[in-house]
Amino acid sequence: MPAGFSRLARRTEDPAISWLMHSALARPKLISLAAGFTDNDSLPLEHTRALLNQLLRSRKAGRSALQYGSTQGDPALRRLTARRIERMDGRSGEASTDAERMIITHGSQQMLYMLTEALCDAGDIVLVEDPSYFVYLAILQSHGVQARGIAMEPDGVSIDALRARLELLRRSGDLPRVKLLYVVSYFQNPTGITTSLEKKKAILALLRKYERAAGHPIYLLEDAAYRKLRFAGKDIPSALSVDRRRDRVLYVGTYSKPFATGARVGFGILPEPVFTAVCRIKGNHDFGTSHLLQQLMARALSSGRYDRHLAELRKRYAHKASIMREAIRKHFPLEVQWEMPRGGLYFWARLPSRVSAAPGSRVFETALANDVLYVPGELCYADDPTRPKPVHEMRISFGSASERNIREGIRRLGQVLHQELTH
Amino acid sequence: MPAGFSRLARRTEDPAISWLMHSALARPKLISLAAGFTDNDSLPLEHTRALLNQLLRSRKAGRSALQYGSTQGDPALRRLTARRIERMDGRSGEASTDAERMIITHGSQQMLYMLTEALCDAGDIVLVEDPSYFVYLAILQSHGVQARGIAMEPDGVSIDALRARLELLRRSGDLPRVKLLYVVSYFQNPTGITTSLEKKKAILALLRKYERAAGHPIYLLEDAAYRKLRFAGKDIPSALSVDRRRDRVLYVGTYSKPFATGARVGFGILPEPVFTAVCRIKGNHDFGTSHLLQQLMARALSSGRYDRHLAELRKRYAHKASIMREAIRKHFPLEVQWEMPRGGLYFWARLPSRVSAAPGSRVFETALANDVLYVPGELCYADDPTRPKPVHEMRISFGSASERNIREGIRRLGQVLHQELTH
Numbered sequence: 015m016p017a018g019f020s021r022l023a024r025r026t027e028d029p030a031i032s033w034l035m036h037s038a039l040a041r042p043k044l045i046s047l048a049a050g051f052t053d054n055d056s057l058p059l060e061h062t063r064a065l066l067n068q069l070l071r072s073r074k075a076g077r078s079a080l081q082y083g084s085t086q087g088d089p090a091l092r093r094l095t096a097r098r099i100e101r102m103d104g105r106s107g108e109a110s111t112d113a114e115r116m117i118i119t120h121g122s123q124q125m126l127y128m129l130t131e132a133l134c135d136a137g138d139i140v141l142v143e144d145p146s147y148f149v150y151l152a153i154l155q156s157h158g159v160q161a162r163g164i165a166m167e168p169d170g171v172s173i174d175a176l177r178a179r180l181e182l183l184r185r186s187g188d189l190p191r192v193k194l195l196y197v198v199s200y201f202q203n204p205t206g207i208t209t210s211l212e213k214k215k216a217i218l219a220l221l222r223k224y225e226r227a228a229g230h231p232i233y234l235l236e237d238a239a240y241r242k243l244r245f246a247g248k249d250i251p252s253a254l255s256v257d258r259r260r261d262r263v264l265y266v267g268t269y270s271k272p273f274a275t276g277a278r279v280g281f282g283i284l285p286e287p288v289f290t291a292v293c294r295i296k297g298n299h300d301f302g303t304s305h306l307l308q309q310l311m312a313r314a315l316s317s318g319r320y321d322r323h324l325a326e327l328r329k330r331y332a333h334k335a336s337i338m339r340e341a342i343r344k345h346f347p348l349e350v351q352w353e354m355p356r357g358g359l360y361f362w363a364r365l366p367s368r369v370s371a372a373p374g375s376r377v378f379e380t381a382l383a384n385d386v387l388y389v390p391g392e393l394c395y396a397d398d399p400t401r402p403k404p405v406h407e408m409r410i411s412f413g414s415a416s417e418r419n420i421r422e423g424i425r426r427l428g429q430v431l432h433q434e435l436t437h
Numbered sequence: 438m439p440a441g442f443s444r445l446a447r448r449t450e451d452p453a454i455s456w457l458m459h460s461a462l463a464r465p466k467l468i469s470l471a472a473g474f475t476d477n478d479s480l481p482l483e484h485t486r487a488l489l490n491q492l493l494r495s496r497k498a499g500r501s502a503l504q505y506g507s508t509q510g511d512p513a514l515r516r517l518t519a520r521r522i523e524r525m526d527g528r529s530g531e532a533s534t535d536a537e538r539m540i541i542t543h544g545s546q547q548m549l550y551m552l553t554e555a556l557c558d559a560g561d562i563v564l565v566e567d568p569s570y571f572v573y574l575a576i577l578q579s580h581g582v583q584a585r586g587i588a589m590e591p592d593g594v595s596i597d598a599l600r601a602r603l604e605l606l607r608r609s610g611d612l613p614r615v616k617l618l619y620v621v622s623y624f625q626n627p628t629g630i631t632t633s634l635e636k637k638k639a640i641l642a643l644l645r646k647y648e649r650a651a652g653h654p655i656y657l658l659e660d661a662a663y664r665k666l667r668f669a670g671k672d673i674p675s676a677l678s679v680d681r682r683r684d685r686v687l688y689v690g691t692y693s694k695p696f697a698t699g700a701r702v703g704f705g706i707l708p709e710p711v712f713t714a715v716c717r718i719k720g721n722h723d724f725g726t727s728h729l730l731q732q733l734m735a736r737a738l739s740s741g742r743y744d745r746h747l748a749e750l751r752k753r754y755a756h757k758a759s760i761m762r763e764a765i766r767k768h769f770p771l772e773v774q775w776e777m778p779r780g781g782l783y784f785w786a787r788l789p790s791r792v793s794a795a796p797g798s799r800v801f802e803t804a805l806a807n808d809v810l811y812v813p814g815e816l817c818y819a820d821d822p823t824r825p826k827p828v829h830e831m832r833i834s835f836g837s838a839s840e841r842n843i844r845e846g847i848r849r850l851g852q853v854l855h856q857e858l859t860h
Contacts, residue, residue, distance in 0.1 A: 058503065
């Protein structure tokens with residue numbers, strides 16, 4: 015950016031996701047295993063139409079939907095959302111206060127953005143899973159916030175690695191700059207890893223231990239974007255259920271992925287004073303999420319249509335994931351490591367570490383030349399100078415591709431990998 | 438905000454608008470002449486329902502509407518919007534490039550926010566009309582940007598005042614911190630003033646003259662939020678039509694007010710490199726405005742329903758404005774100065790300068806005790822230390838109140854003013 019632009023504008027890079035989405039939209043024959051789009055065939059056209067008809071046939075409800083609401087968001091939607099999360103968590107007696115400290119946003123992405131604005135100045139530090147959600151990393155980068163990666167284990171961040179990092183930061187006097195740990199706790203984007211309840215407990219205890227040296231709270235930002243997209247195993251309670259004083263967890267969720275990505279409704283449950291800070295910022299952003307979309311979601315929840323849709327969606331994703339698993343088994347070289355996810359939209363594949371799958375690598379370019387796109391794992395790693403960025407991984411999504419394209423895409427990708435590994 | 442929060446969070450005050458909206462929502466008997474809500478009876482329930490039914494009955498269109506789009510926004514909506522603006526301006530041959538440099542936002546408010554993020558660092562200076570739109574002032578305040586007010590004349594900012602201010606800033610060496618002039622160019626919020634074409638030309642010429650000393654472009658940010666809500670007089674071409682090199686005007690518009698505030702769709706037409714900067718920031722905010730809302734608006738435009746609705750809306754507002762005018766004539770003391778607006782949602786009333794209408798003043802409190810709310814004019818003035826804030830004005834909206842409440846609200850307000858002026 016030339017003179018006259020802000021520091022934020024100069025730091026804000028072209029986000030990886032636009033480039034990937036653009037590639038997907040621009041090459042009509044491309045099989046995209048990259049985009050986090052949801053399945054096109056599964057989109058709830060009939061539900062949405064029925065709900066909007068109900069809504070707009072009622073003069074009272076319809077007018078309310080087409081008018082401004084409050085900055086915080088629709089009370090009915092907040093109540094319904096809080097009750098569901100409480101029920102999933104196996105908690106009780108907290109839903110009404112959760113609804114009061116909830117803010118509805120234009121997708122959960124907006125909540126991640128505003129939380130960064132509320133808590134972080136340039137030069138601050140945020141701890142992230144290593145790897146993590148790349149658009150969140152882009153938000154941090156644009157705000158001049160330094161991301162530090164915490165190594166992952168099959169059930170979430172390594173507590174030892176987290177402790178070692180906090181200890182290092184304490185010794186170097188950098189703890190006052192540490193604001194939060196960001197965890198995509200269910201079927202993580204990109205690895206598919208789910209954080210266990212034990213880890214959530216251990217994380218909160220550990221963060222709290224270092225708060226004195228930090229001089230302020232160190233929050234756990236729990237991004238539960240994929241929680242509802244579970245198709246195997248049992249749900250795990252959120253960090254809200256282990257935050258006894260209810261003052262350190264920032265819980266963020268969304269209806270985009272489980273219902274419709276075109277109707278962007280997300281939310282956050284925030285303790286004070288984060289709640290107040292974010293609500294004020296939201297007032298300046300847009301003084302409230304589209305009331306029409308909020309009322310649509312509230313009706314989807316209260317009518318049971320959301321649940322019916324979700325049940326279908328889970329079945330569909332389970333099926334697509336199993337198709338991808340079979341294709342990977344059949345076509346990928348044995349040296350490639352991967353695991354069957356239990357939810358979400360992604361497989362995470364690890365090539366032998368000598369093989370690069372990064373943008374511009376032979377693997378990436380050959381795949382693209384064969385009209386198949388994946389997300390290079392490198393893009394999911396923070397710019398953390400304390401370790402080299404792994405480049406041998408790939409995020410492969412079964413979300414938007416058709417079953418046929420999943421099979422064909424994986425077949426092509428397998429060919430590229432076989433070629434490369436025998437190179 | 439306590440330790441651990443960002444500078445932005447510490448600077449972000451509880452916005453005046455939430456407090457006012459809250460007062461309106463919380464007191465059921467209150468007659469609010471404050472809120473910029475649109476008229477409830479005028480909301481396009483039938484149009485919206487018909488359009489959404491069409492949209493969601495088509496598998497192809499419906500799926501597209503319920504899926505992510507691009508960060509920049511729906512091409513059809515951009516094309517339709519650019520063509521209309523071009524036609525209104527009496528320009529030709531520019532619509533397709535305007536569509537390419539347009540970004541669709543979640544209300545025009547989001548565009549104002551992102552432009553501030555893209556162009557301004559803390560300590561920078563933005564020139565604003567004196568008075569101006571208070572939520573924009575709040576955005577500037579939260580980013581640590583200093584707003585400097587330029588006195589208004591009946592056809593827009595005083596060119597002499599603008600020149601004097603720029604000269605002053607040049608002499609003090611502060612021009613490098615000046616990023617733009619913000620003008621609500623049609624039926625301004627709060628004064629109802631419309632900027633003449635001559636003034637737009639003069640402003641652009643003047644700003645350009647000072648660019649060399651600034652070391653970067655000084656943009657004219659034209660907020661045309663109320664342009665469509667004209668009910669008397671002729672439309673005036675936008676600043677786009679006098680920006681010969683097409684590189685200094687940031688044109689911002691919205692479909693919230695002329696169609697439905699509950700379906701938040703706004704937009705900006707931006708020259709490079711502002712376009713690229715804002716598009717990247719939008720990627721981090723939410724990677725694109727709800728596709729469902731965008732497609733709804735595109736269909737509203739292409740079907741003619743938007744125009745039919747707008748024609749009704751203008752008639753309605755013309756009628757409500759005339760009712761308010763009659764009520765003011767009948768009930769307000771003669772010492773109160775005001776003018777009949779030719780569009781928008783507001784009357785701007787000036788009491789004798791000895792009388793305060795500020796929050797906490799006797800006028801404001803007595804009005805509230807009588808269940809009538811207006812926006813104290815003081816809230817619309819920037820924190821500009823170079824002049825005292827006028828406190829004797831009030832913004833009175835005929836947008837959301839019913840005809841009966843307009844009459845009754847103005848009657849009560851008139852009583853309060855008579856009482857106060859004979860005090």
